[in-house]
Each structure stands twice: as C-alpha cells, then as structure tokens.
Amino acid sequence: MPAAPAYRRLSVEERRSQLLEAALTLFAHRAPEDISLDDVAEAAGVSRPLVYRYFPGGKQQLYEAALRSAAEELQHCFDEPREGPLLPRLSRALDRYLTFVDQHDAGFSALLQGGSVVETSRTTAIVDGVRRAAAEHILSHLGITEPGLRLRMTVRMWITAVEAASLIWLDEDKQPPVEELRDWLVEQFIAVLSVTAARDPQTAALAEKLSADG
DSSP: OOOOOOOOOOOHHHHHHHHHHHHHHHHTTSOGGGOOHHHHHHHHTSOHHHHHHHOTTTHHHHHHHHHHHHHHHHHHHTOOOSOSOHHHHHHHHHHHHHHHHHHTHHHHHHHHSOOOTTOOHHHHHHHHHHHHHHHHHHHHHTTOSSOOHHHHHHHHHHHHHHHHHHHHHHHTTSOSOHHHHHHHHHHHHHHHHHHHHTTOHHHHHHHHHHHHHO
C-alpha cells in the first residue's frame, strides 16, 4: 500500500494568507455585508473558531485585512519600469488595473465604491491610499519631482475618472471591450493635460514633451 501523504501544518503566515485569499475570492463576487465568517470558513475549508483565532476582531478585521491586500495589489498595477515612452507605460499599467477590475468585478465595486455597511474611516483611508499611491507613481513616470498644484490636481482627477469609468464599465456588462476602454482612458489623460496646459506652464512643458515622445 502506498504511504499516505504526510499532513503539513500551515505556518501562522500561511494560514492567514489562506484565509485572506478565501475572503478576497468571496468579496470578488459578493458585497462584504453579504458575507459571513461561516462563508469564509467554508471557502477555506476550516472551522469558524479558527477564523476567529486569526481575526479576533471578527468580520470587520477580516474585511480590513482583505481590503489592504487588494489595495496593495492595485498599487502594484502602476509599478511599471521607468523605461521607454510614457504613454505605452501608462497603457500597460491600465491593462493590469483593468485586469484586476475584471477579475474582482463585484468585489471591486464593494471595496472601492464605498457605501458598505462595514465601511469605516480606516477602510476609507486604505482606499484613498491607493489613489494617492497611483498619483505618485504617475508623477514619477512623468519625471516630475515637484508638481505644482494644477498638475497634482489634474493627475488625481484623472485617477478618479479611471475609477469611475471602471465602475461604470462593470455596470454596463464590461462594455466597451477592455482594450478600447484602456485606449480611451489614455486619450483622456492626454486631453486633461492639454486643458491644464493652457493655464499652467509646468503642465504645458510636460504636454509638449509627451507630444514629442509620441
């Protein structure tokens, strides 16, 4: 008789990661308020008391931990090597961002749209951190170390537009096709820069440089 495979006890970090992955999978398809700790335990193949052992704060603590995990993944979407023209780099970053949106559809809405019954000042801060990190990445790609007020506002407004467009895209059954949405968002970035350029010399110089790169 072949020997049965040896049982390997998971480390604390491995078990915690397993529970977070199970929670994120559930949040990807259902709103957080519709998910219980029993659901997470069942998805992870463990007991409810074990979930409480790792997340003694209950569902709220688990939700915040899952949100941080999702936020870290979203932030990495904009972590593109600073090589080559900017717009192709921006397109690749948007490809990763929209892939995340596509894979987490209902969860993306629940995690980033707000209005959840488990929303707190901490979860709001986590979500806002994603937006700020994305803005910092984009300004870094632009080669701007000291952005003026108008340029900072323009970049942050565009990031808000990307998030809003992603939510509307989900609501419209993921239409238009994701490649078209990506290209449209890049074109909108150029458009908002050109509007700001009429009022801001720093943005005007940047827009001219992007035009030359294109």
